[in-house]
Amino acid sequence: MMNKGNLFIISGPSGSGKDTVLAKVFEECPKLKFSISTITRPMREGEKPDGKYRFVSVEEFENMIKNDMLLEYNNFVGNYYGTPRKYVEDNLNGGYDVLVEVDVNGAKLIREKMPEAISLFICPPSFEVLKARLSGRGTESAELVEKRLEAALGEISRAKEFDYVIINDKLEDAVRDVVSVIKCSNLKVSKKLDFIDEIIKK
Amino acid sequence: MMNKGNLFIISGPSGSGKDTVLAKVFEECPKLKFSISTITRPMREGEKPDGKYRFVSVEEFENMIKNDMLLEYNNFVGNYYGTPRKYVEDNLNGGYDVLVEVDVNGAKLIREKMPEAISLFICPPSFEVLKARLSGRGTESAELVEKRLEAALGEISRAKEFDYVIINDKLEDAVRDVVSVIKCSNLKVSKKLDFIDEIIKK
Numbered sequence: 001m002m003n004k005g006n007l008f009i010i011s012g013p014s015g016s017g018k019d020t021v022l023a024k025v026f027e028e029c030p031k032l033k034f035s036i037s038t039i040t041r042p043m044r045e046g047e048k049p050d051g052k053y054r055f056v057s058v059e060e061f062e063n064m065i066k067n068d069m070l071l072e073y074n075n076f077v078g079n080y081y082g083t084p085r086k087y088v089e090d091n092l093n094g095g096y097d098v099l100v101e102v103d104v105n106g107a108k109l110i111r112e113k114m115p116e117a118i119s120l121f122i123c124p125p126s127f128e129v130l131k132a133r134l135s136g137r138g139t140e141s142a143e144l145v146e147k148r149l150e151a152a153l154g155e156i157s158r159a160k161e162f163d164y165v166i167i168n169d170k171l172e173d174a175v176r177d178v179v180s181v182i183k184c185s186n187l188k189v190s191k192k193l194d195f196i197d198e199i200i201k202k
Numbered sequence: 203m204m205n206k207g208n209l210f211i212i213s214g215p216s217g218s219g220k221d222t223v224l225a226k227v228f229e230e231c232p233k234l235k236f237s238i239s240t241i242t243r244p245m246r247e248g249e250k251p252d253g254k255y256r257f258v259s260v261e262e263f264e265n266m267i268k269n270d271m272l273l274e275y276n277n278f279v280g281n282y283y284g285t286p287r288k289y290v291e292d293n294l295n296g297g298y299d300v301l302v303e304v305d306v307n308g309a310k311l312i313r314e315k316m317p318e319a320i321s322l323f324i325c326p327p328s329f330e331v332l333k334a335r336l337s338g339r340g341t342e343s344a345e346l347v348e349k350r351l352e353a354a355l356g357e358i359s360r361a362k363e364f365d366y367v368i369i370n371d372k373l374e375d376a377v378r379d380v381v382s383v384i385k386c387s388n389l390k391v392s393k394k395l396d397f398i399d400e401i402i403k404k
Contacts, residue, residue, distance in 0.1 A: 127404040135291075157402045164386070165394035177389055184366070184386040187379055189323075192367035200359045202329040 003194070005033075005096040006185045007088060007114055009107045009162075010178075012122030013152035015133040017168045021122055021123075022101065024175040029182060033091045035100040041079035072102060072109035083110065097182060104158045111161075120178060120187055121162040124152075125169035192197070205396070207235075207298040208387045209290060209316055211309045211364075212380075214324030215354035217335040219370045220263055223324055226377040228388065231384060237302040240266070243281035256286075274304060274311035285312065287400045299384060306360040313363075322380060323364040326354075328373035 012018035038054045061080045073082030091098045124130040132150045168174040214220035240256045263282040275284030293300045326332040336350045369377040
């Protein structure tokens with residue numbers, strides 16, 4: 001019997017450097033599957049239909065909600081965002097590890113539906129670094145920076161809901177840490193029961 | 203407040219290559235502490251008092267038992283073997299990770315006293331490799347090899363009691379896996395609570 005894959009939920013506020021970390025993690029884990037979000041906002045210029053999102057109509061999305069076809073979803077300024085259940089379940093059943101990138105609310109919803117999921121929170125190394133990263137190139141207003149900082153701190157205060165916290169100070173360390181968690185999850189005894197039986201039955 | 207260290211319990215039958223793996227793990231994790239066993243058998247020629255064991259008299263050992271100074275102990279052909287509690291607890295409280303190498307019975311006893319311990323079982327990659335490793339250079343009698351094989355399989359059948367199973371096929375992979383488990387344990391959210399509070403209180 002094949003072992004099911006693991007589901008990894010990753011969250012982190014803007015300023016955590018989450019996207020850069022994840023891009024490198026996927027380079028190091030070529031078999032890891034990325035769960036593409038389904039969204040209803042219009043495609044932007046330059047976006048591809050097979051990129052980071054799958055674009056559907058509001059009607060299609062509401063149909064998915066009705067049929068419990070989403071692991072989590074949210075409505076943000078009039079657009080729906082969600083994680084389709086089928087892609088995740090098919091890949092897990094096929095033995096693949098799947099990674100879902102969602103915000104802290106989405107993480108909570110997925111955890112409720114799939115309590116065996118392993119959740120990681122990517123965190124900036126300090127308040128000062130967070131502030132510097134959010135201020136960016138200094139083109140945003142102080143008010144906007146303050147707002148983004150508030151939102152980031154709100155997310156960080158919920159890091160305690162996660163299984164692992166990855167501090168993204170040096171990129172290569174953060175990548176190595178995420179990869180360690182992914183590897184470790186496959187060393188758990190629950191993944192080795194068939195292997196053990198195979199040896200002792202001889 | 204400083205985080206306590208993690209206690210790692212490692213077991214594995216002869217033929218698992220456990221000692222070779224551990225020697226490399228300690229090279230890669232210089233801060234990891236090895237819990238030295240206390241034993242009552244006489245020192246062998248060439249053994250040093252500060253090596254792999256601490257040698258005490260039977261009287262001293264039985265005194266340690268009486269005063270609950272051992273996390274686990276055993277009596278094997280008239281000699282006591284045990285894991286002193288103080289060394290482990292002092293280092294954990296000092297923030298150090300500690301590794302204890304014991305058999306499957308010792309692992310069970312330590313787990314009962316310290317349920318937060320993380321246990322790893324080092325396993326040969328197959329029955330055939332196990333048999334080949336135990337046959338060694340062919341100087342042992344078939345009967346002795348058979349006996350050691352039985353004992354090893356008995357231990358492997360109890361691998362299910364452990365948190366992680368490390369398959370020692372290629373040495374460097376097994377070492378990397380053990381190191382991953384050690385690293386992961388320090389990424390758990392329980393180790394990061396102070397860090398999170400530090401950021402959000404600003």
